[in-house]
Amino acid sequence: MRLVEYADSEMLAMDLANVLAGELTAVLEHEERAFFVVPGGSTPGPIFDALCAADLDWSRVDIALSDERWLPPVHVRSNTKLIQERLLQNRAAAANVVPLYHKAEAPEEILAQLAEGIEPKLPIDVLLLGMGSDMHVASLFSGGDQLARGLDPDAPVLVSMRAAGAPEPRVSMTARVLNGAISKHLVITGAKKHAALDRARSTDPLHAPVAAILDGTTVHWAP
Numbered sequence: 001m002r003l004v005e006y007a008d009s010e011m012l013a014m015d016l017a018n019v020l021a022g023e024l025t026a027v028l029e030h031e032e033r034a035f036f037v038v039p040g041g042s043t044p045g046p047i048f049d050a051l052c053a054a055d056l057d058w059s060r061v062d063i064a065l066s067d068e069r070w071l072p073p074v075h076v077r078s079n080t081k082l083i084q085e086r087l088l089q090n091r092a093a094a095a096n097v098v099p100l101y102h103k104a105e106a107p108e109e110i111l112a113q114l115a116e117g118i119e120p121k122l123p124i125d126v127l128l129l130g131m132g133s134d135m136h137v138a139s140l141f142s143g144g145d146q147l148a149r150g151l152d153p154d155a156p157v158l159v160s161m162r163a164a165g166a167p168e169p170r171v172s173m174t175a176r177v178l179n180g181a182i183s184k185h186l187v188i189t190g191a192k193k194h195a196a197l198d199r200a201r202s203t204d205p206l207h208a209p210v211a212a213i214l215d216g217t218t219v220h221w222a223p
């Protein structure tokens with residue numbers, strides 16, 4: 001793991017957006033398409049605001065979320081809503097979205113179909129993840145009903161997840177798929193998450209799921 005510290009979250013958003021745009025551009029120089037996976041939640045919005053203006057061929061970029069909250073895409077907590085409003089704007093509006101949500105009573109009804117959309121795009125070329133202060137990553141939550149499966153080296157592409165720390169059911173990419181990414185970044189802000197990351201580095205992934213993806217990851221932090 002490599003830790004990059006920024007003076008403030010504005011600097012982080014600008015610099016990290018540049019790094020991600022540079023990596024996507026480099027992939028498109030050698031590959032027909034690039035697969036870019038991004039987090040939801042409250043942290044990445046400013047990064048998306050900067051990144052969506054990047055001058056690259058977005059029509060050759062497939063974008064998926066690392067995880068989704070099982071809510072309609074109009075819901076304020078929907079990660080799909082976040083990327084529609086903050087990332088798929090400006091030049092990035094030309095990108096293709098690989099969905100992680102489809103209307104159904106429960107995620108288990110549709111998990112296989114959602115995984116079929118992701119499987120042909122793998123491996124992930126550029127991965128950006130977030131982390132909760134409880135050390136969850138994507139929707140791999142400590143105490144989650146499918147955490148062991150989500151951490152299994154032979155895991156499927158996606159798992160559903162129900163956890164005390166998650167107000168709604170979730171769908172999450174598994175650690176196997178996230179760790180298969182060619183370039184891995186994690187973005188966190190604030191002293192609480194810095195302390196959580198420090199704890200996670202000496203904790204097992206069942207208690208600190210983010211520990212499962214730290215190897216080879218660049219962590220970007222701002223106060």
Ligand SMILES: O=C1O[C@H](COP(=O)(O)O)[C@@H](O)[C@H](O)[C@H]1O
Pocket residue numbers: 039040041042043044066067068069079129130131132133137138139
């Ligand atoms: O629930 C989620 O939480 C994490 C962290 O979100 P944040 O609001 O603390 O930035 C996020 O990475 C994940 O995609 C999301 O579904």
